[in-house]
Structure formats: C-alpha cells, structure tokens
Amino acid sequence: MEGILLFILFALTTGSFMYMLVCTDSNSRTPMGMIRRKIYTSGPSITKKLLGDKIFVKLQQFYNYVFYTNNRLGQIAYFVIFWVAFGLYGKFGLLKHFGNTPYVSHIHSVCGSLIFMFCNYFFYRTCTTSPGIITKENNDEYVKQFEQYYDEVQYKQNTSCSTCNIIKPARSKHCRICNICVSRFDHHCIWVRQCIGQKNYKYFLLFLFTHIFLSLYGVVAGILCLFGIAQKQQLFKLTYKNAVTGEIHPATFFRVFTVISNRETFFVFIIFVCLIFFVTLTAFFLYHLNMIRKDLTTNERIRKNDFEKSFLNEMYELQEQQKRKKDDDSIKRLAQLKQCWNSLNKKRVQGLYEGLRIVFSQPN
Structure with missing residues (x-):
C-alpha cells in the first residue's frame, strides 16, 4: 500500500512539474524556460527512440487532443483529483482527528468545508463566465477601449481576423481551440475548458487563490493534528533503542514523525x-x-x-553586414528594428494595486 501511495505522490509531483513546463514560455530565461527548451528540442527524438514510431505518434496525438482541442478531460481530471483529495482528507483528517487533538477543534472542519465550497464556486464561475467574446456587434467598442495599446509592432491598427472577419482590437487574440476572438486574451485553460480573458480573469484569480488557501489550510491543520497526536501519545517523552548498537536515544522530531507516518500513513500522504x-x-x-x-x-x-528573438537575430545580421559594406537599405531597416525594439521594451508598469483594481472592476 505504501508503494502505491508513493507512486501516486510521484505521479502528482511529476504532473505538477510538467503542467508548469507547459505553461512556461519556451523563450523564457528562467530555469523552467531552459528545461522546457531542452525537453522540447531533445525530448521528441529521445521518446521516439525509446518507444518506437507507433507509440510516439499515439502519444503525440493524445498530447494534441488534450491541449489543442476543446475537450472535457481537464474538467474531469480537476473533479477527480480535487474531490478525491478532499474526500481522503475528510476521512483520515476531518472526521478522525479534528476535535480529537489539542490544537485542531471541530470548528476547522466547518471552515475547511466552507473554503472547499468557495473553491467549487469560483471554478464554476471561471468555467461559465464569458472571457469577453468579440463579435461584429461589439467590435468597435473593444477597438476604442484598447486603442492606446496599438504600438504598430505587436498590435497594428486595422488588422483583421481572417476567421471572424472583424478588426482585431489590441490585446485580443483568436483562440483556435474555442474558435472565437477574446478581449485581453491571457491563455486557454484546459482545467476550465475555455479562454481566460478580460471578463473572467478575476474569477480565475479567485479560483487560484481559494485553492491555494485551502491547500495551505490543509497543510497547517494537518501538521497541527500530527503534533497533537504526538503530544497526546507522549511520543516526545519516549526513548528509542538502536537495533544495531543497542544505544538508547531520546526522541527527535524525525523519529516521532517516522512513528506517526507508520501509524497515520494515509493522513501524512494527503498532507503531502x-x-x-x-x-x-x-x-x-x-x-x-x-x-x-x-x-x-x-x-x-x-x-x-x-518578437525580441526575431529582432535581435535580424539586428545582429544587419550590424555584421554593415561592418563589411554599408548601404542605405540596411541602415534604414536597422533604424526601424531599433525603433521596434525600444517600443517592445517600453515599460508599462502600472503597479499591483492598480492592476487588480482594473481586473476586478470588469463587468461580467
């Protein structure tokens, strides 16, 4: 049984790491970005050699289905993982230890259940609230609203969406998974089966925050329960005999944790x-x-x-070309690239408070 629990823990840890890799920009200079580039450049060829062409094609098709089609696998996975985890915590924590240890009373069972309900509510709101779909009827409204963001580099005026046949407002994007143009598009989230944009971004943030708070609540309450169990059973006052040397040692946190882990394996597992x-x-x-x-x-x-990667490569080539031979066209193009570079790197820091105020002031 312990082997199964360790495997599930390993699978969850690996899954969380892989999900963060998927969400990481491949051009990022962070460690996660470097790992993603390495995996995406070397991973496919290594996988193909290890598993063969047929299995590799099937895995590639499954990957494309999960991440690039509008399916319900993410929502199903969320319910299975989240509800099973809370059910296990309820059975081996809330019902068994809450109220039976010195540090965690029954009131925490109520608080934890309420937070769980808020998590489900904000998941529902994120799934059902429109991200801000741009149509022919409201096209002009969105164009005017984000007019200041036209920089003629990332966003050019009077650019049309070939699919929706509308003028693309700045900060918008046509999602090929949902087949809609979304205002202030952030990303497509497989967990909620829709895009995260201008209208539902606030619910997405609350969805994340409530789940973070519930997870932290579970960790803190669980640790306090374990500490209470140790005190109740006076484990810190016991002595332990070394089976090899026969020496007697006083209790340490590690030894006490080992004893509790053996007695409360499922509860310790769910805390992890x-x-x-x-x-x-x-x-x-x-x-x-x-x-x-x-x-x-x-x-x-x-x-x-x-854009920056493309501009840097072209600017480097033009600068090297000018060292050998100068001409008017390359000088003009280099000046344009530098202007675009300055536009891209123009800081637009608005501050966290102001940014959150704007996000949460958006109507549904």
Whole structure:
C-alpha cells in the first residue's frame, strides 16, 4: 500500500512539474524556460527512440487532443483529483482527528468545508463566465477601449481576423481551440475548458487563490493534528533503542514523525498532496500577479519574447553586414528594428494595486 501511495505522490509531483513546463514560455530565461527548451528540442527524438514510431505518434496525438482541442478531460481530471483529495482528507483528517487533538477543534472542519465550497464556486464561475467574446456587434467598442495599446509592432491598427472577419482590437487574440476572438486574451485553460480573458480573469484569480488557501489550510491543520497526536501519545517523552548498537536515544522530531507516518500513513500522504498543490498553485498565482503588475498578459509576454528573438537575430545580421559594406537599405531597416525594439521594451508598469483594481472592476 505504501508503494502505491508513493507512486501516486510521484505521479502528482511529476504532473505538477510538467503542467508548469507547459505553461512556461519556451523563450523564457528562467530555469523552467531552459528545461522546457531542452525537453522540447531533445525530448521528441529521445521518446521516439525509446518507444518506437507507433507509440510516439499515439502519444503525440493524445498530447494534441488534450491541449489543442476543446475537450472535457481537464474538467474531469480537476473533479477527480480535487474531490478525491478532499474526500481522503475528510476521512483520515476531518472526521478522525479534528476535535480529537489539542490544537485542531471541530470548528476547522466547518471552515475547511466552507473554503472547499468557495473553491467549487469560483471554478464554476471561471468555467461559465464569458472571457469577453468579440463579435461584429461589439467590435468597435473593444477597438476604442484598447486603442492606446496599438504600438504598430505587436498590435497594428486595422488588422483583421481572417476567421471572424472583424478588426482585431489590441490585446485580443483568436483562440483556435474555442474558435472565437477574446478581449485581453491571457491563455486557454484546459482545467476550465475555455479562454481566460478580460471578463473572467478575476474569477480565475479567485479560483487560484481559494485553492491555494485551502491547500495551505490543509497543510497547517494537518501538521497541527500530527503534533497533537504526538503530544497526546507522549511520543516526545519516549526513548528509542538502536537495533544495531543497542544505544538508547531520546526522541527527535524525525523519529516521532517516522512513528506517526507508520501509524497515520494515509493522513501524512494527503498532507503531502496538499503541499504539492500549494507550491504549484502559488508559483502560478505569483506569476499572474507579476503580469498584472507589469500590465502584461501571458499571450503578450510570449509574443514579446518571440518578437525580441526575431529582432535581435535580424539586428545582429544587419550590424555584421554593415561592418563589411554599408548601404542605405540596411541602415534604414536597422533604424526601424531599433525603433521596434525600444517600443517592445517600453515599460508599462502600472503597479499591483492598480492592476487588480482594473481586473476586478470588469463587468461580467
């Protein structure tokens, strides 16, 4: 049984890491960006050699289906993981230890259940609230609203969406998965089966925050329960005999934790699951807060990195060309590239408070 629990814990940890890799920009200079580039450049060829062409094609088709089609697998996975995790915590924590240890009373069972309900509510609101769909009827309204963001680099005026046949407002994007143009497009989220944009971004942030709070609540309450069990059973007052040397040792936190882990294996396991959720979701939440502070979306950050990479390569080639031979065309093009570079790197920091105020003031 312990082997199964360790496997599930390993699968959850690996899954969380892989999900963060998928959400990471491949051009990012962060460690996660470097790992993603390495995996995406070397991973397919290594996988093909290890598993063969047929299995590799099937895995590639499954990957494309999960991440690039409008399916319900993400929502189903969310319910299975989240409800099963809470059910296990309820059975081995809330019902068994809450109220039976000195530090965690029954009131925490009520508080934890209420937070769980808020998590489900904000998941529902994120799934059902429109991200801000741009149509022919409201096209002009969105164009005027984001007029100041036309920089003629990332966003050019009077550019049309060939699919929707409308003028593309700045900060918008046509999602090929949902087949709609979304205002202030951030990303397409497989967990909620729709895009995250101008109208539902606030619910997405609350969705993340409530899940982070519930995970942290579970970790803290669980640790206090374990500490209470140790005190109730006077485990810190016991002595332990070394089976090899026969020496008698006083209790340490590690020895006490080992004893409790053997007696409360499922409860300790689910606390570790809560910790994994907390770390993963907190990292993702802090990333979005930083984007809000900088007045950027995930889509804009990725586009900006792609543009910068392209501009840097072309500027380097033109500069090398000018060293050998100068001509008017290359000088003019280099000046244009530098102007675009300055436009891309123009800071638009609005501050976290102002950014959150704008996000939460958006109507549904």
